[in-house]
Amino acid sequence: PLKTGLEDILFKYGIRLSNQLVLDMNCASIAFNTAAEGSEPQMKLKPWPYYPACYNWQKVEMVKNMDAILTKFIAPIDTVKANGIKKTPLLYSSPYTKTISVPNLISVADPNLEEVKTYKNQPLPLIYLLEGSFISPFKNRSIASQTPNFIEKSKPTQILVCGDGDLLINEYSRDGLQMLPLGYDKFSQRTYANKDFALHIVDYMLDENQLFEAKKKDLKIRPLDQSEIKLHRKKWQIINVGLPCLLIVVLGYWGLNRRKNYYEKNK
Numbered sequence: 001p002l003k004t005g006l007e008d009i010l011f012k013y014g015i016r017l018s019n020q021l022v023l024d025m026n027c028a029s030i031a032f033n034t035a036a037e038g039s040e041p042q043m044k045l046k047p048w049p050y051y052p053a054c055y056n057w058q059k060v061e062m063v064k065n066m067d068a069i070l071t072k073f074i075a076p077i078d079t080v081k082a083n084g085i086k087k088t089p090l091l092y093s094s095p096y097t098k099t100i101s102v103p104n105l106i107s108v109a110d111p112n113l114e115e116v117k118t119y120k121n122q123p124l125p126l127i128y129l130l131e132g133s134f135i136s137p138f139k140n141r142s143i144a145s146q147t148p149n150f151i152e153k154s155k156p157t158q159i160l161v162c163g164d165g166d167l168l169i170n171e172y173s174r175d176g177l178q179m180l181p182l183g184y185d186k187f188s189q190r191t192y193a194n195k196d197f198a199l200h201i202v203d204y205m206l207d208e209n210q211l212f213e214a215k216k217k218d219l220k221i222r223p224l225d226q227s228e229i230k231l232h233r234k235k236w237q238i239i240n241v242g243l244p245c246l247l248i249v250v251l252g253y254w255g256l257n258r259r260k261n262y263y264e265k266n267k
Contacts (some may be wrong), residue, residue, distance in 0.1 A: 001102050012137040014082030014131055015161050019126050020124065022163070024052035025096035028070055030244070032108050033185050045187060049113055050106065053192065056123055062204035064092050067072050067193035070183055075163035076124040086133040088253040092123035099124070129201075130159040158205050168198050182264060 002021045010017060035042040055068035069091070076099060096119040097131030112118055125160040134154045136144070142211050144150045171180045180186065229236075 009137050014079055014085045014087050016078040016080050020101050021101040022093050023098050024093045025051035026094040027051050027221050028053050028185050029187055035132050058089050069194045069197050070192040071164045074126055077163050079129055085130055088129045090129055091127040092125055095123055095195055097121040104226055127162045148230040150233055
């Protein structure tokens with residue numbers, strides 16, 4: 001785990017970052033080489049649970065109607081008591097989640113990555129919005145008395161805390177010359193809602209024109225159940241593809257017989 005020095009400050013504000021990584025069945029894919037050593041590379045896409053594609057938003061105004069965002073190696077977030085601080089969870093993982101402690105070995109060949117039965121954890125909070133007046137973690141320390149105009153408590157404000165520090169960082173093309181759109185997945189060529197999330201949360205924090213008052217319409221996001229896909233893929237393929245074809249054949253045969261009987265009776 002990377003120690004940034006913010007752990008004690010965030011703990012004072014009511015947030016405890018976990019030394020874990022979230023693995024989610026609802027995830028993006030990565031490309032890896034399946035060819036034998038020495039032969040021409042053959043790239044294949046593989047679901048990568050360490051890249052959760054998160055859509056499980058809390059029903060609050062600042063993330064209302066938001067699409068899925070792409071995260072990479074994200075950590076769950078715990079809360080602790082902090083007087084006067086309102087803690088609002090904005091985003092959760094999907095219900096098909098598990099965690100591993102770090103440091104740990106990460107491998108594409110891990111057989112447990114696609115084992116559906118291991119993803120039975122409850123949704124985990126990944127992003128929190130903190131609102132209130134924050135007390136300085138340096139209060140009552142010697143540095144406070146030595147600092148001119150030291151401020152013990154902030155004015156009412158907001159802080160956004162996310163378990164993925166790279167959530168709002170653009171990636172670059174392979175040649176390093178072109179910056180890709182925020183949230184763009186170069187393997188699936190899909191752009192996730194990372195940019196929309198950034199704009200929404202900034203608008204909410206500034207709240208200059210109360211833009212969120214106009215966002216009252218509910219939009220239900222219904223992603224495919226990844227566990228159901230893994231376990232019953234063939235069944236649903238037969239139902240969705242075979243059943244309509246069979247229905248067309250039966251109706252066509254019935255219509256043909258009906259027309260044949262009609263003309264035979266009216267000869």
